[in-house]
Amino acid sequence: xxxxxxxxxxxxxxxxxxxxxxxxxxxxxxxxxxxxxxxxxxxxxxxxxxxxxxxxxxxxxxxxxxxxxxxxxxxxxxxxxxxxxxxxxxxxxxxxxxxxxxxxxxxxxxxxxxxxxxxxxxxxxxxxxxxxxxxxxxxxxxxxxxxxxxxxxxxxxxxxxxxxxxxxxxxxxxxxxxxxxxxxxxxxxxxxxxxxxxxxxxxxxxxxxxxxx
Ligand code: ADP
Numbered sequence: 001x002x003x004x005x006x007x008x009x010x011x012x013x014x015x016x017x018x019x020x021x022x023x024x025x026x027x028x029x030x031x032x033x034x035x036x037x038x039x040x041x042x043x044x045x046x047x048x049x050x051x052x053x054x055x056x057x058x059x060x061x062x063x064x065x066x067x068x069x070x071x072x073x074x075x076x077x078x079x080x081x082x083x084x085x086x087x088x089x090x091x092x093x094x095x096x097x098x099x100x101x102x103x104x105x106x107x108x109x110x111x112x113x114x115x116x117x118x119x120x121x122x123x124x125x126x127x128x129x130x131x132x133x134x135x136x137x138x139x140x141x142x143x144x145x146x147x148x149x150x151x152x153x154x155x156x157x158x159x160x161x162x163x164x165x166x167x168x169x170x171x172x173x174x175x176x177x178x179x180x181x182x183x184x185x186x187x188x189x190x191x192x193x194x195x196x197x198x199x200x201x202x203x204x205x206x207x208x209x210x211x212x213x
Contacts, residue, residue, distance in 0.1 A: 024049055024212065025128060026105040027119075029179060030136030031171045032164060033143035033150070034193040035200060039136065040107040042201045049103030052094055054087060054111075059156075076158050079166030081111060081174075088118045095122055112174040116181060132211045133182040134204055136193035143168070187211075 024047045030036045037053055044051035058076055061069030068090070075082045091109050094100070110116045123129060138146075144164075151159035158167070182188045189207045193200055 022047075023101070023103040024105075025103055025123075025131050026208075027110070027130060027133045027182075028105055028107050028136065029133065029175060030193060031138065031140075031143055031176075032167050033146040034136040034138045035146075035197070036107050036136055038197055039134075039193075039201060039204060040105050042197070043105050043134075043204060046201070046205055047103060047105070049105055050099050052091075052100070052104050052106050052109075054091065054106075054108035056108075057090060057094065058082065073157075077163065079158055079163030079170070081170060084112070084114050084118070087111075088115065088122075091119070092122050095126065110178065111170075113178065113181075116178055130182075130187055132189055132208055133179070133187045134208070135179050135188060135190045136200075136204075137190060138193040140168070142194060 026043065026047075026049070028036050028040050028043070037055070040051045040053065043049075055076075058069070058072040062073045062076070063069070068086070071086060072082045081087070087109065091106075095104070106119075110119045147159060147164050150156070151164075158164075179188055179190075189204070189211045191200070191204045191207055195203075
């Protein structure tokens, strides 16, 4: 079908001389299976910024059997959100690390209205503002088929049917409505997440070019 899926080369990804030296601060949102993590990693390369995935941080802590991991696991396995105090502190600490000064893309945070307010506070404290919020869209049938495939390939503990349904429900109830707030602030960029990985990246970069000016 398509000739070169996933093959945007590193050189192509880096071919953004206009972005040199720029600090870009982004959030990426989208339902489970929309390809957020994949696109966040690629965008981090394009913009020379740090990808920060709250899900990845939790998974690393669970694998390392840290206190945070033990606490988080109860929630992640069921597809529930980890309590805000825990997640907020974790994000606050991560954003204070030196590498984040070069810019960041947050994946998996904020996920509810309280986290939006918290992120505003954290960024204000650092004297920073967001430059854009990407919403990746995809229909539910496509999402379910992608997650089913990922479940087979990666064997994530929270890719059970129950936990997936729970996560998609929480996304629809608590996370999707947040895009309205970011739209009002003229930060929202909505991008269709269907298609080849490299195509979707190109689409996001093109939409962001307009947003970032
Ligand atoms: P997905 O987007 O597929 O649900 P993530 O990797 O983003 O996967 O998150 C996995 C799990 O980690 C979530 O189901 C939740 O339990 C926890 N988690 C991640 N980010 C947050 C957050 N911002 N607030 C609370 N819990 C979170």
